[in-house]
Amino acid sequence: MRSISRRDALLLVPGLTALALSATAGPLLATPSEAAAEIGRFSGGKTAEPGKIALDLPEIAENGNSVTLSFDIDHPMAAERHVSDVLVIADANPSPRVAAFRFTPMSGRAAAATRIRLAGTQMVTVMAKTSDGKLFSAQRQVKVTVGGCGG
Amino acid sequence: MAEKPRIRLPKQAGRGEIVEIKTLMAHVMESGQRKDAGGKLVPRKIINRFSCAFNGKPVFECELEPAIAANPYLQFSVKVDESGVFTFNWTDDDGTVITAEERITVA
Numbered sequence: 001m002r003s004i005s006r007r008d009a010l011l012l013v014p015g016l017t018a019l020a021l022s023a024t025a026g027p028l029l030a031t032p033s034e035a036a037a038e039i040g041r042f043s044g045g046k047t048a049e050p051g052k053i054a055l056d057l058p059e060i061a062e063n064g065n066s067v068t069l070s071f072d073i074d075h076p077m078a079a080e081r082h083v084s085d086v087l088v089i090a091d092a093n094p095s096p097r098v099a100a101f102r103f104t105p106m107s108g109r110a111a112a113a114t115r116i117r118l119a120g121t122q123m124v125t126v127m128a129k130t131s132d133g134k135l136f137s138a139q140r141q142v143k144v145t146v147g148g149c150g151g
Numbered sequence: 152m153a154e155k156p157r158i159r160l161p162k163q164a165g166r167g168e169i170v171e172i173k174t175l176m177a178h179v180m181e182s183g184q185r186k187d188a189g190g191k192l193v194p195r196k197i198i199n200r201f202s203c204a205f206n207g208k209p210v211f212e213c214e215l216e217p218a219i220a221a222n223p224y225l226q227f228s229v230k231v232d233e234s235g236v237f238t239f240n241w242t243d244d245d246g247t248v249i250t251a252e253e254r255i256t257v258a
Contacts, residue, residue: 066220077230090218094184098218101227106210108169108230115220117182 028094029119035091042087042127048137055126055138061118064144069098070113071126073136077103083110085129092122118144156251158239163256164231170255172203173226176241182217198223200242206235231257 054072061067073083082105088098103110110128118124125139159173176198183195195217202212211227229237234257241249 070226093218094182095216095218097216099216100214102212104210106205106208106230107228109228111228112211112213113224113226115224117218117220 029092030090030094030096032091032123035089035096035123035125038089038096039087039125039127042085042129043135046135048127048135050137052136053126053128053138055124055140056113057124057140057142059141060143060145062145064118064120064146066115067118067142067144068113069116069124069126071111071138073110073128075110075128075130075134075136077105077107077110079105081130081132082107083128084131086110086112087127088116089125089127090116090118090122091125093117093119098124118142120144156239156241156249158251158253160237160253160255162254163258165258166232167230168257169228169230171226171228172237173224174201174239175222175224176201176249177222178241178243180215180217180219180221180223184217196244198241199244200240201225202240203227203229204238205229205231206233207238231255233257 052074056070058067069088075083077083083103086101089096090098098116099114101112121143123139123141125137127135127137129135155177157175161170164170178198180198181193181196183192185193187193197215197217199215200212201215203210210229213225215223234255237253237255239251
């Protein structure tokens with residue numbers, strides 16, 4: 001059996017390189033089940049009550065690199081009962097966790113705003129826990145025209 | 152490399168008023184997903200934590216992930232019952248902590 005000539009071996013290189021590059025192109029994105037697992041860890045398997053969270057996100061984000069997110073939770077912030085933790089999840093980003101907030105009675109309001117990156121069209125979930133064991137949740141589907149994760 | 156935070160909050164407030172605080176930190180928030188011109192992955196380097204205390208008492212804090220946009224913007228509220236000083240801390244992945252302070256006078 002003839003061994004491959006050096007000329008033929010050189011011709012193979014571009015093909016192999018293309019194959020290698022295509023396998024690594026673009027960021028690996030999370031799956032909805034990873035997002036669900038993250039939410040499950042936060043909720044302890046408890047079912048969230050709807051309502052209470054006013055979640056503001058654009059329906060269509062022109063630029064996935066910077067999407068404004070704000071939320072305001074209709075709940076007292078007294079020492080005995082107040083919103084303590086809020087988790088933000090994006091179900092199709094490379095990693096589902098976006099941010100976790102800790103509020104205290106001194107917060108006055110369980111409300112915050114920030115700017116997030118969205119790799120593509122996906123569901124953003126905001127989940128809140130109170131000091132007396134309640135769980136609230138709100139979500140919004142955001143259409144992203146230009147993804148914002150370096151891809 | 153001096154990241155300078157920008158903070159907006161009222162200089163005065165009434166007792167028991169809930170003041171809104173807006174902060175902006177200059178930081179690239181390198182997600183670890185981006186590739187440089189040579190195709191190499193640029194390593195992650197972000198502000199991963201922000202906290203705010205009032206007169207030494209923790210009021211608000213958050214853990215930030217690479218999904219927070221560059222130049223992290225954070226807006227939140229604090230209920231003030233007395234005059235005092237807010238301290239804000241931003242923690243970088245590399246352990247650096249950037250601190251800022253602002254006073255408020257409460258009638």
